[in-house]
Amino acid sequence: MATSEESTRKSWRVRVMLVISPLLQGLILPVGAIIMALLVGAIFILVIGKNPITAYAALIQGAFGDVFSIGETLENTTPLILTGLAVAFAFRAKLFNIGGEGQFLIGALAATWVGANLSFPSFVHLPLTLLAGIIAGGLWGGIAGFLKATRGVHEVISTIMLNFIAIFFISYMVTGPMKEQSALDIPQTARVAETAQLAKILPPSRLSAGIIIALVAAAFVWWLLWKTTVGYEVRAVGLNFFAAEFGGIKPNYNMFLAMVISGGLAGLGGAIIISGLFLRFQHGFEPGYGFTAIAVSLVGGNNPPGVVLAALLFATLSQGALGMQNVAGVPQDIVLVIQALVIFFVAAPQIVRALPQWLEKRREAAQAAAEGAQLEGGQA
Amino acid sequence: MTEKVPVIEMRDVTKVFPGVIANDHINLAVYEGEVLGLLGENGAGKSVLMSILYGLYQPTEGQIFVRGQSVAITEPGIAIEQGIGMVHQHFMLVPVFTVAENIVLGSEPRTGAGTLDMAKAVEEIKSLSEKYNLEVDPRAKIEDISVGMAQRVEILKTMYRGARVLILDEPTAVLTPQEIRGLFKIMRTLTEQGVPVIFISHKLKELMEICDRVTVIRRGKMIGTIGIEEASPEKLASMMVGRDVVLEVEKGLAQPKEVVLDVKNLHAVDHSGLPVLNGVSFQVHAGEIVGIAGVAGNGQSELIEVITGLHKAKSGAVHLNGDHITNHSAKEIIHKGIATIPEDRHHRGLVLDFSIADNGVLGSHDRPPFAHWIRRMFAAIRSYADKFIQEFDVRTPNQEVLVKNLSGGNQQKVIIAREIGREPDLLIAAQPTRGVDVGAIEFIHKRIIEQRDAGKAVLLISNELDEVMGLSDRILVMFHGEIVGELLAEEATEDELGLYMAGAKRNTPPAEGG
């Protein structure tokens, strides 16, 4: 019979474990996947005759080596946080938003228009510019959401189509109606006004205040998902459409809403990258954040805190990649390969376990064979 | 007298899944010319055992003998080779393929060039069809044929592959009493032709009628095999459950008052435009239980969905306490006072990956006290969950447990607690005890009667005639989307209800056109 003091201590420990254990379990998979992906990447690097250690060191150096690099990495993190949140939120409604890229770009274009063509004092102009991005992105996501809710069109296909439609539409706008009137005739838009620009917060890097907005957005999405009826309904629809409907929730409306919010987040990312970094839209601008966002969201467990961390990770990879190519001679596209591997390992966690299991089986078989040989040898 | 060699023998068969022993050293033997019943509750392990015999699972321990020879059945292909044929509870038919394509799949007749010879297939099917009296249309698509024909297709599938023993897994769930007799006739023909039948069921009366011997399984263990002469429904029930079971529901007289639910001439169509409700009219009073009997698929599910706002009515009216609620939203109807225990708790009733607490407020989650505007009020949610967990005896360590980790009975309790907790004027209970163990069944029946006695209106819909007859005060029978029969429960007999259920009798006026 345990004393009451012992049982109090035990129950305290048990309670701590109950809280930490799921957190740990949630972390093991993404961290394990990243490590495995880096290991496989290292094999690639070895195969081409380079040293993985110097390569990865060059990567870290490229991403965090000095204030400039740190700022650049963080600046890269901002759009990934926002597009990652977009994918994550849609995933909660069981919707696969592959259209983050299109929504991001449309948001960027809208923000460019408002920033370059309107004239207001900064405290109005800047929010308006960002709002334009949110609304445009939300609208673009909403198209896919509407088609899904009313006509059952699978969002994977519609968002992929909308990505291309966005790209061509933007190409038309940037080389036509929105093209900058100048003697140089470059296919780009006019520059965004000073009053619509985000402040730089870490000179000499290009890091803008956008990162703060992104973090606030992450907190907001977290609150929305877990503390509000909006999040409850979206999650219910994603986990069981029919039970949600039974409980009075309108699943089609919630799917539409999820796509609008998702698109709005991505659009905000686009607005920030214009307002805080590029200040104008150039023809052919297609940074691919919307696609990396899929990996970001998966690794982040489709949850805002995880998304923030995963965004930082992928920004590190892409920022460090150029350093890796220049310093260690490893082609930078290897980070895309690593990114793909991370997605594979997160999506199919059994792969991570399969290798040790297979090795274990081989070991057992070898042991059995050895024992068998011994027996026969003994009988001879 | 010489020892007969069993056609199939399973010796000491054991199957262990993570966390559960589904089959524990079971011994089973089937002899030529007999119908062997396999009896057990839901989850007792009957389907697992037969799946092992059919090669869908591998036994952890134990052996299988076919006509005395030990055989390792590692996949269905081998079972088929050994002459074992299985008709599953849920049909294994490809909806967009034809009857012929389904029957020959995997053993297709070929032309000299190696292409599909469907003409030959149709010919062979026709001759088998005649031999065993199993009428089918080879060129029809499965999605277009009746349930009865689909079952015949399944049996033909086994005959086509030369089955010499047939396993039928719960074949009668989807049939009227008359169709069941037809199936029994087919089973007798088969045994006379030398094909023994293993008949899996939890329906005591059917087992008594058709089987020669019955093997009883409880919680993975074999309890015993009993010849039909020594058996009775009570004996079988007590073997199945392990204690004496009261097969009757105890309830007092009903005291019906005002009309709560009024359904008039309801018409509805399904997603392909086919009519499913053809002018349904009935009323439910406060303080009574109205039971709707009928074979599954005659519009009962759609009726519930129309009343609760999940499916559109084409015409007709539904009134609750005098308020018009036809085609209103599900949310409105919930808040107006209708609560439903849905027939499929995993499909409609619960979000399996939500906690008990979150499931407990589904439907009331967006109103005070559980929410203020869009903010959720967790203190109120948690105390409510604590209360109903205690009151309904839901077995769980705490309220954060995800509902998918609860047993079927406890899951059902969560749903019932939630629905009754809303204090509705009308409680709809659809298949309320499906897949629930006997102890919980008694509990659920008690709570339903309690609601009636508290003055609520209760609409019960169940495929189990015993349940409908035991619980209801008035019984309605649905057939082809209409109410064809209305009887007082104390006057109704199973045979008479069977006639109504098969559309062979009616005592209500034909409905007006839709």
Add this chain to the structure above:
Amino acid sequence: MEILSVALFASTIRAAAPLILAALGGIFSERSGVVNIALEGIMLIGAFFAMMISYFGAQFGLPPLVSAISGMVGAIVFGFLISMIHAVVSIRFRADQVVSGVAINILALGLTGFLLQLIFQTSGNSPSVPNLSAAPIPGLANIPIVGDIFFNQPPIVYIALIAVPVSSFVLFRTPLGLRLRSVGEHPKAADTVGVNVFSLRYLGVGLSGVLAGLGGAYLSIGQLNIFTEGMTNGRGFIALAAVIFGKWNPWGALGACLLFGFADAVQISLQNAGVNIPSDFLLMLPYVLTLVALAGFIGRSNPPAASGVPYEK
């Protein structure tokens, strides 16, 4: 003003050929129950390895035709290998098939860029390599109009056109096709009659690798003689759209691919004829059309019932 010319129709067929091959591959994969949005990535891999093998063939002094054909074979082999990654991840490890497809697309982009940089020290165009350009069929190529459109094309185009009736035959007239389709509609039913669900799904995905890889080969060594980073440029997704548009039927997909190929070909013609529609809107056309079709008259398109759902015994 001559917009509808023989040349236009011939270009249509050429533009459609890679789409047809990839779409047929998509049909086999989806019909067996595995969603495959990695057609884009597989095509890219096919395009790259066709160029690379052809390049090394020339380096080793092989005659140009042999190099080019080796390139084509290389595309098929590597397309198959990449598709096997998708197959193993989706079938053996039961991961979400859309996620796996997305990952393959990223992997293909990364791998081809990585190798392009590593082997050829460039991130733009590869050096030129022996290719498989137009091979007129003697006799038939001389038929007026029809001859130029159908019989005066690169060899891979002929393969694409023949592949349509062959695929249709295999799918609908052979036992193999029946079983493949059963596995995509109701794998449990197929399993219970002894059909091997897993190997048929591997076959379906493998065929998509072979066909899409070949389609990719056309892009680098059929209509051109170089590889450019990202040269598939969305064609894999247009092929996917064609699968849906064509209702998972080889002939339907053919029609859709011809339509999309026409939109692609006519866009250049219109520009040359001075018609003032911005090319961007014409380039948008396949995507808008697919969206409209999905939402409009095709409406409830019915994919194979078990498509996208991993099978568990």
